[in-house]
Amino acid sequence: MVRWRNGICCLRCGSGRVRGHGNYGQGLKRYFCKACGRTFNGKTGNSFHYSRLSLREWFMLILLFLALHNSILGLSWLLEWSCMPIFKAVKRLMLRLRALQPVGMDGSVESDEIYVTAGLKGRNNSHRIKRLGRKPRRRGLKRRGRGAWGRDKPAVFILVERGGGEDYVPSSDVEAETALKVIGRRVSEGSTVYTDFFKAYLGLGEAGYNHEWVNHSAGEYVRGECHVNSCEKQPSHKTSHKILK
Ligand SMILES: [Zn+2]
Structure with missing residues (x-):
C-alpha cells in the first residue's frame, strides 16, 4: 500500500505495464513486467528482500524488538518461533540501521x-547449558589480566x-x-x-x-x-x- 500508492509499477524499470505472475504464499504476490520481461514482488530491492518472513511478520518483529524492547528469547516465547530465525532477522535489522547511521x-x-566471554565454557548461568542438564565444561586455569581474542575473551x-x-x-x-x-x-x-x-x-x-x-x-x-x-x-x-x- 505504501510502495504502490499510485498503482503498481515495475521496481526495476518503472513501467506500469505489469501483470500478476502467481504468488509465493504468505500473501506475497509476484508480478511480471511486460516492458523489461522480469518479475518482482513487494519486497524486491528493500531490506526485507530474500527473507522467508512475510512483511507482516517483519513489522511485528520490529515493533516488538525496537519499540517494546523485547529480547530475542522473549520474542521466541511470544511468537513461538525458535531463537535462530529471530536472531538472524534482528541481526539483519540492526546491520541495516547501523548502515543508515553516520559513524x-x-x-x-x-x-x-x-x-x-566467548563460548559457553564455565558458564553455570547459561540457559543453554541448563537445558543440556549437565555441568558446564571448565574453562581451564583462570588467567589474570585483560582479556584477549586468543583467550576467548x-x-x-x-x-x-x-x-x-x-x-x-x-x-x-x-x-x-x-x-x-x-x-x-x-x-x-x-x-x-x-x-x-x-x-x-x-x-x-x-x-x-x-x-x-x-x-x-x-x-x-x-x-x-x-x-x-x-x-x-x-x-x-x-x-x-x-x-x-
Ligand atoms: Zn520492468
Whole structure:
C-alpha cells in the first residue's frame, strides 16, 4: 500500500505495464513486467528482500524488538518461533540501521572497552547449558589480566558521542595501535576524547585529539566534564528509536 500508492509499477524499470505472475504464499504476490520481461514482488530491492518472513511478520518483529524492547528469547516465547530465525532477522535489522547511521563523531566523545566471554565454557548461568542438564565444561586455569581474542575473551570498544550516536567495535586486541585505529576512523581530529587510564589510549594526545582521562584505579571516576559514564550505562535503543521516528 505504501510502495504502490499510485498503482503498481515495475521496481526495476518503472513501467506500469505489469501483470500478476502467481504468488509465493504468505500473501506475497509476484508480478511480471511486460516492458523489461522480469518479475518482482513487494519486497524486491528493500531490506526485507530474500527473507522467508512475510512483511507482516517483519513489522511485528520490529515493533516488538525496537519499540517494546523485547529480547530475542522473549520474542521466541511470544511468537513461538525458535531463537535462530529471530536472531538472524534482528541481526539483519540492526546491520541495516547501523548502515543508515553516520559513524562520524566529533565534539565530546567517550571511549571505553568491555570484555565479552566467548563460548559457553564455565558458564553455570547459561540457559543453554541448563537445558543440556549437565555441568558446564571448565574453562581451564583462570588467567589474570585483560582479556584477549586468543583467550576467548575478546574486547569490544564502546564509543559514545555526547548528545549523539554510539558505536561498538569488536577487536582482536587492545594494543595502542588498535585503539588509535578504532578511534581515528570514527572520531574527527581535534575532538575531545574522554577515556579511563589505560595505556592503549596514551597516544591519543599525539594523534591530534584533546585527550582527557580519569584514573579509575585511584578511585577517580568523575572530574568535571571528564568521565566515561555514558559508556558504562546499559546499551540503549536510543539510536534505533531516532531512525524509526
Ligand atoms: Zn520492468
